[in-house]
Structure formats: structure tokens, C-alpha cells
Amino acid sequence: MKYFWIQSVLLLGVLTLAVMFIRRWDTSNTRAWKRLTFALFAVTNMYAVLRPADVSWVANRLGVGRGTDLVLYGLTLAVGFLTLNTLLRFRSFDRKLTELARSVAISEGIRVNAQRGGLDSAAVREPVGEETESA
Amino acid sequence: MSRYDDVWLVIPAYNEGPVIADVVERARTTFPNIVVVDDGSTDDSARTVLATGAHLVRHPVNLGQGAALQTGLAYALAQPGTQYLATFDADGQHQTHDVERMVALLREGTADAVLGSRFIGCSDHVPWAKRVVLRTAAAVSPTARRLKLTDAHNGLRVLNREAASRLRITMNGMAHASEIVGFLARSGLRVTELPVEILYTAYSRAKGQSLMNGFNIVFDLSFRERGRR
Numbered sequence: 001m002k003y004f005w006i007q008s009v010l011l012l013g014v015l016t017l018a019v020m021f022i023r024r025w026d027t028s029n030t031r032a033w034k035r036l037t038f039a040l041f042a043v044t045n046m047y048a049v050l051r052p053a054d055v056s057w058v059a060n061r062l063g064v065g066r067g068t069d070l071v072l073y074g075l076t077l078a079v080g081f082l083t084l085n086t087l088l089r090f091r092s093f094d095r096k097l098t099e100l101a102r103s104v105a106i107s108e109g110i111r112v113n114a115q116r117g118g119l120d121s122a123a124v125r126e127p128v129g130e131e132t133e134s135a
Numbered sequence: 136m137s138r139y140d141d142v143w144l145v146i147p148a149y150n151e152g153p154v155i156a157d158v159v160e161r162a163r164t165t166f167p168n169i170v171v172v173d174d175g176s177t178d179d180s181a182r183t184v185l186a187t188g189a190h191l192v193r194h195p196v197n198l199g200q201g202a203a204l205q206t207g208l209a210y211a212l213a214q215p216g217t218q219y220l221a222t223f224d225a226d227g228q229h230q231t232h233d234v235e236r237m238v239a240l241l242r243e244g245t246a247d248a249v250l251g252s253r254f255i256g257c258s259d260h261v262p263w264a265k266r267v268v269l270r271t272a273a274a275v276s277p278t279a280r281r282l283k284l285t286d287a288h289n290g291l292r293v294l295n296r297e298a299a300s301r302l303r304i305t306m307n308g309m310a311h312a313s314e315i316v317g318f319l320a321r322s323g324l325r326v327t328e329l330p331v332e333i334l335y336t337a338y339s340r341a342k343g344q345s346l347m348n349g350f351n352i353v354f355d356l357s358f359r360e361r362g363r364r
Contacts, residue, residue, distance in 0.1 A: 098307055101194050102206045105172070109192035109210060119190060 006062040010073055017081060022088070034085070041078060137167045141218035142238055144169040145207030146189075147200050148225035152178035154338060158227045159187045165231040168217075170210050172203040201311025205304040212300055220299040224290045226338055233331040237293040240329060247298045247324040250284065250316075251291030251331035262335065272313075281320045284328055288312045291331050298324050310355035 020030065048055045048071060055067035064070045113119055144166050148155050159169055169189035173181045175197035184191045192210050194203065204222055211220050219241055221234050229251070237249040254270065273284055292315070294302065301322060306314045319326045 094307065095305065097196070098198055098202050101196055101198055102202070102209065105192050105194050105206055106210050106213070109170075109190065110213075113190045116185070119188060 003063045006064045006070075006073070009062065010077070013077055014080065018084065022084075041074075044074075137165075139166050139235075139238070140168070141216050142166055142168060142221065142234075143211035143214065143217050143219070144221050144223045144234070145204060145211055146171045146223050146225050147174055147203035147207060148172065148176065148180050148184070149174040149197065149200070149203070150176045150178045150180060151225040152176070152180045152183055154227050155180050155225050156183040156187050158225055159184065159189045161227075162223065162231050163188050165235065166221075168211070168214070170207050171225070172207040172210075174198060174200065174203040199307035199311075200309060201304045201314070202307040204311060205302075208294075208299050208302065208304075212296070218296050219293055220296070221293045222290060227336060228334050229291045230332055230334070233291060233329070234293060237291075237329055237331075240327065241293055241295050245325065246327045248292065248294045248319055248326045250286070250319075250326065250328050251289040252284070252286035252328040253289060253331065253333055254285040255328060255330035282316065282326050284316065284326075286328070289331070289333075298322070306355055308351065308355055310352045313352060313356055 048067070052067055055070060057067075059065065059067045059070035062070065064073070144162055146155075146159065146162075146169060148171050151158075155171065159171060163169060167188075171180075171184045171189050171191050173184065173191060173193045175194045181191060181193055190210070192206060194206065207222075208220055211217050219238050221237070223229050223234065233251060237251070240246060240249050254266075254273075269286060269288055272288060273286055290312070298319070301324075302315065302318055304311045304314060
């Protein structure tokens with residue numbers, strides 16, 4: 001029971017945020033929470049630097065031995081979310097890049113293939129010999 | 136005029152310069168409509184395709200085979216009179232007479248999508264390591280089981296217009312094969328498998344995806360975003 005509080009805090013934190021993130025990580029709401037959390041994280045860090053004894057006190061209340069351990073846990077969580085966030089952000093970039101490249105490719109393809117002439121879809125409408133292709 | 140005027144072959148190609156023109160010309164003796172999607176190749180793939188009778192669409196940057204397939208399907212769907220769309224590999228491992236049989240099946244109107252399978256009937260020609268992994272993939276994939284598929288990762292498929300226009304491939308990499316199967320399972324479309332023969336040439340063996348890529352596929356699929364569509 002000694003570690004009950006810290007364990008539930010950490011596990012719950014990881015689980016809820018992971019689920020929330022993957023499901024709807026880029027709604028404006030989630031983005032606001034991300035910023036708030038980051039601000040909180042920064043403030044907490046400054047406080048921890050100035051009054052390390054308080055961190056130890058909190059750590060004790062949560063059932064973690066030392067303040068350093070609590071900071072370490074916090075850091076682990078932070079790195080985890082940073083990784084996840086970066087992964088999802090890259091994925092979203094990827095999707096946008098794909099759509100952009102696809103529309104460029106298709107409109108360019110339509111133009112180029114129309115210029116080449118003698119291609120079959122044109123041939124379907126007005127039969128031409130297959131040897132009239134030109135690059 | 137050909138009896139396959141309403142069929143389009145979509146061939147994704149990435150650095151297939153040595154074989155692509157040959158594969159295209161051979162396929163064109165049966166299928167007049169072919170679109171090659173050059174996925175940002177760094178070799179002369181695009182130039183050799185321009186010398187053939189196939190349409191060429193070029194990705195400005197390399198995006199992956201899934202993305203190339205989706206681009207090719209979109210291009211083919213925009214052409215007049217398209218009814219059936221086949222995905223066909225650029226390395227020469229697929230055979231046009233298999234596509235003919237698959238199209239014939241779709242024309243009967245009893246199915247919306249036909250997937251090629253290496254494992255109906257005799258599969259001795261499939262390298263054994265590949266056989267084990269692919270059979271396992273088909274066996275553990277819930278969607279492949281739902282459709283009772285024997286081969287979840289075959290690149291040879293024929294879709295009718297409805298199936299192709301509802302399909303949206305978002306997995307740019309190799310996970311698109313599982314994505315397509317998953318889509319078909321959820322879509323309520325009628326799906327069947329047909330045995331096809333794969334030619335494992337020295338070239339296609341060297342180009343084929345390594346089995347380690349299976350881990351990438353599992354990772355990609357497990358991390359896809361939910362609740363978006």
C-alpha cells in the first residue's frame with residue numbers, strides 16, 4: 001500500500017493522456033491542454049529548483065522516497081508525451097505532404113499524358129495506331 | 136478497341152527502371168489502360184515509362200507504395216469509362232492472365248473485389264520463410280479471418296468502381312495491404328479470393344520486401360489514429 005498513491009497517479013496519467021492523445025490529439029481543446037500542462041511543468045520546475053525541500057515533502061506524501069525520484073517520474077512522463085506528440089505531429093505532416101504531392105502528381109500527369117497523345121484513353125474515343133506514341 | 140477498355144491497371148513503381156518498360160509492354164498486349172505511378176524514383180523509371188503506351192503519374196517525392204496505389208486509383212477513376220481497377224506489381228511477378236480471370240469474376244457481378252492468393256491450391260513455389268510469415272499474418276489478422284482470406288498481403292487485386300472509389304489508403308508504407316483488407320472487411324463489399332501464380336524471379340526476390348518489414352507494418356497499424364473517420 002506504500003506506493004499506492006504514486007502508482008495510481010503515474011499509471012492513470014499515462015493511460016488517460018495516451019488515450020486522449022491518440023484519439024483526438026490535435027483538436028484545439030487538446031492543444032490548449034498541452035500548452036497549459038507545459039506551462040505548469042515549467043512553473044513546477046522553477047519551484048522545484050528554488051525549494052527542493054518542498055518537492056521531497058510532496059514526494060513523501062505520494063509515497064515516493066525522495067524528491068529526485070518524483071522529478072525523475074515527472075520527467076519520464078514528459079519525455080513519453082513528447083515522443084508521442086512528435087510522432088503524431090510527423091504523421092499529420094506526412095498526411096498533408098501526401099495529399100499535396102498527390103494532387104501535384106495527378107494534375108501534372110493529366111497534362112503530360114494529354115500532350116503525349118496516342119495513349120489508349122484517347123485511342124478509345126478516336127482509334128489511333130499504337131505506334132504513334134511520342135515521349 | 137479492346138474488351139478491356141473499362142479496366143485500368145495501376146502499377147506503383149519505385150526504382151524499377153530495369154524491368155518496368157518490359158512489364159508494362161507485356162501487360163499492354165492484354166490491357167490497353169495502364170497507369171504507372173512513379174513514386175519519386177531516382178533512376179530512369181519515369182523516362183522508360185514515357186517510351187511505352189502507359190500513362191505516367193509522378194510523385195514529386197518518394198511517399199511509399201500505399202500512397203502510390205491511392206494516387207494511381209484516383210487517376211484511373213478520373214478517366215472516362217473506368218469500371219474495374221487492378222493493382223499490379225512493377226517487378227513482373229504478376230501475370231495478366233490472372234487479372235483476366237479476376238476481371239471475369241467481377242463482371243459476373245457476384246463480387247466487388249477479388250484478391251489474389253498464393254495459397255489456394257499449390258503454394259510450393261513460395262519461399263518457405265515467406266510462406267510461414269504470410270500464413271501467420273493471414274491467420275492472426277482479425278479482418279483477414281473475417282473475410283476468410285488465405286493471403287493478406289498479395290499485391291494483385293481487382294476492385295470494381297464502387298470498391299475503388301470508397302477506398303482511401305492512408306498508410307503510405309507497406310501497411311496499406313492490411314489497411315485495404317481492413318477496409319474491405321468493414322465496408323460490407325463482397326470480397327473473394329482467387330488463386331494466382333507469382334513468379335519469384337531473381338529480380339523480384341531482390342526487390343521484394345524483407346520479412347523484417349513485418350514489424351514496421353505491425354507498428355504502423357497499431358499507432359494509427361482512431362475516431363477520425
